[in-house]
Amino acid sequence: MKLLEVNHLHTYFKTGRGVLKAVNDVSFSLGQGEALGIVGESGCGKTTAALSICHLLPKEGFIHGGEILLEGRDLVALSQEEIRKHRWKDVSMIFQGAMNAFNPVLTIGKQISEVIVLHEKVSEKEALERTKELLDWVEIPRERHSQYPHEFSGGMKQRAMIAMALACSPKIIIGDEPTTALDVMVQAQILNLLEKLRKATNMGMILITHDLSILGETCDKIGVMYAGKMVEIGSVDNIFKESAHPYTKRLIGCFPDIDGDKVVPKGIDGFPPDLYDPPSGCPFHPRCDYVIDICREEMPSSIEIQGDHKVACHRWEDVAHEK
Amino acid sequence: MKNKDKELLRVEDLRVHFELKGSMTGSLLGKKKKTLKAVDGVSFSLYAGEILALVGESGSGKTTIGKAILHLLDQTKGSIIFQGQEIGTSPQELKAFRRNAQMIFQDPYQSLNPRHYIMDIVAEPLDVNGLVKSTGERTRLVKEALEQAGLSPGEDYFYRYPYQLSGGQRQRVVVASALILDPLFIVADEPVSMLDASIRTGILRLMLKLREDKGLAYLFITHDISLAWLISDRIAILYLGKIMEIGSGDEIVKNGLHPYTKALMAIMPKPGQSRFDERPVLEGETPNAAIDIKGCKFSSRCPIVHQRCREEEPILREISPGHLLACHFV
Numbered sequence: 001m002k003l004l005e006v007n008h009l010h011t012y013f014k015t016g017r018g019v020l021k022a023v024n025d026v027s028f029s030l031g032q033g034e035a036l037g038i039v040g041e042s043g044c045g046k047t048t049a050a051l052s053i054c055h056l057l058p059k060e061g062f063i064h065g066g067e068i069l070l071e072g073r074d075l076v077a078l079s080q081e082e083i084r085k086h087r088w089k090d091v092s093m094i095f096q097g098a099m100n101a102f103n104p105v106l107t108i109g110k111q112i113s114e115v116i117v118l119h120e121k122v123s124e125k126e127a128l129e130r131t132k133e134l135l136d137w138v139e140i141p142r143e144r145h146s147q148y149p150h151e152f153s154g155g156m157k158q159r160a161m162i163a164m165a166l167a168c169s170p171k172i173i174i175g176d177e178p179t180t181a182l183d184v185m186v187q188a189q190i191l192n193l194l195e196k197l198r199k200a201t202n203m204g205m206i207l208i209t210h211d212l213s214i215l216g217e218t219c220d221k222i223g224v225m226y227a228g229k230m231v232e233i234g235s236v237d238n239i240f241k242e243s244a245h246p247y248t249k250r251l252i253g254c255f256p257d258i259d260g261d262k263v264v265p266k267g268i269d270g271f272p273p274d275l276y277d278p279p280s281g282c283p284f285h286p287r288c289d290y291v292i293d294i295c296r297e298e299m300p301s302s303i304e305i306q307g308d309h310k311v312a313c314h315r316w317e318d319v320a321h322e323k
Numbered sequence: 324m325k326n327k328d329k330e331l332l333r334v335e336d337l338r339v340h341f342e343l344k345g346s347m348t349g350s351l352l353g354k355k356k357k358t359l360k361a362v363d364g365v366s367f368s369l370y371a372g373e374i375l376a377l378v379g380e381s382g383s384g385k386t387t388i389g390k391a392i393l394h395l396l397d398q399t400k401g402s403i404i405f406q407g408q409e410i411g412t413s414p415q416e417l418k419a420f421r422r423n424a425q426m427i428f429q430d431p432y433q434s435l436n437p438r439h440y441i442m443d444i445v446a447e448p449l450d451v452n453g454l455v456k457s458t459g460e461r462t463r464l465v466k467e468a469l470e471q472a473g474l475s476p477g478e479d480y481f482y483r484y485p486y487q488l489s490g491g492q493r494q495r496v497v498v499a500s501a502l503i504l505d506p507l508f509i510v511a512d513e514p515v516s517m518l519d520a521s522i523r524t525g526i527l528r529l530m531l532k533l534r535e536d537k538g539l540a541y542l543f544i545t546h547d548i549s550l551a552w553l554i555s556d557r558i559a560i561l562y563l564g565k566i567m568e569i570g571s572g573d574e575i576v577k578n579g580l581h582p583y584t585k586a587l588m589a590i591m592p593k594p595g596q597s598r599f600d601e602r603p604v605l606e607g608e609t610p611n612a613a614i615d616i617k618g619c620k621f622s623s624r625c626p627i628v629h630q631r632c633r634e635e636e637p638i639l640r641e642i643s644p645g646h647l648l649a650c651h652f653v
Binding site for chain 1: 380491519520521523525527528547548549550552553554573576577586587590591592593594596597601602604605608609
């Protein structure tokens, strides 16, 4: 049994403009100790997929269909009470704006021990002891537990956020752009830290980012999302060397490679679709170089190329063979 | 490219020091106020049609340098020499200079007035400078600028508001409004860092095309070395308000010698490559720029630091033609 299995997840938003299918039939799985990167551009649904797993959707959002199995137990059907227990203990999340995620008038230590007290039957004193150990883990001097968020730098706050996410030893940790707002050197420190923790605890990790370049060296598997769909998923090599989806190929081409040619890549013409009024057929077809008639009419289903490498494209064979 | 070897802009010993507000008790006790040295003695030249990248982390002073050159800050010392003439601070001189030097900001969601039509946003530099006499001319120039920025046909955008455009389109509007005065030089402050990867390259190609067509020079401010390498002729690496190393893009990326440059290159993620060892990070964080550092600014984090580095600040010296370095021990 896989640690996490997401099958045919549909998460929609109901707003004044209509129904927005933010996540539209997405499936993936995650094993113990495995790291999965989900990459895509703004509005592709990567964050919504993560929020669905944590039951943290805003009130307009709802899971319309599909299942999210954590060790075989379906999380979609949980009651409010069960959800509260599930958060932090089963799955915890590190957000992008760690700078703003802390309460400014409580000490860092207080905020981390609060999570422990809420979920486990321990005294406040014991929780504080465990908080100090957590700070050791994320390489923050433990005496800083009594400081307030404004006394921490951005990198330190992100570390404290990670300590909080680890507080109840979750089975899965989800990082939503955990390093995006940070300087490159601090980003490297945080990525080192996450890897160290994953190895030590054997937890599963999902890393959500728009930055494809950091996924190669951080993750085992990569899923590429576009307009609410998982268009391709596979190992790092599958995605970078054997990619079979035109969007994946073009997206990789958008990142400069200092070992390659010094040519500004072509980018991708056009814009991502309006999800209130998505195009017919494959959502990428208006921007795709490989488009043929069937792409305009029919959404390609996800095809298994080999093992865990799956792609949703009518012309994947042509795409895969073209250099 | 035209006039590639002609010096367009020279910055000499630029310093921007901000006085920090002390606490009330501090001032009652007569404590000396702290000074934040955002830019602390930076000199470089920019040639006509050249792209020079300023690369650094937050607090390195890269944005402050860009703003100081355009005289958008008061606390500036040093000289800005444009086309052989020192730019003074009188309103007439500044006005004339700013017709030739424009700035593109990072965030196209914040830099456009949400209540103005695109037409008025793009035409604002014309209006402020009183440069057009008729509505017909104004319309023609706006259309031209929009189309040069890749928004064609221009008239389709005249009466739209910023919220009706995507991020990439907004950034093109920002570019159009910078272009309308036909400048020689643009400070581009992280112009693509808010944009999605697939949109980003479109803006970069646009910048390069404008250089080809109009001989524009850019100061390209970024935190991303690989992007700097991709589109710049030269790269300057900044740390705490100082240039650590400057040279051609290839030289810096493939043969960077300063310990800080090397550290940045060592952690740079390369798409699709696995990493088997830990990233060789520098420990700790960039020190606060309000704290005075004796000697080399990088000494507190430098892996090859010597006693001399903590006492004496290295000067930027030329080690091979066009490649300058500020380090005692390389």
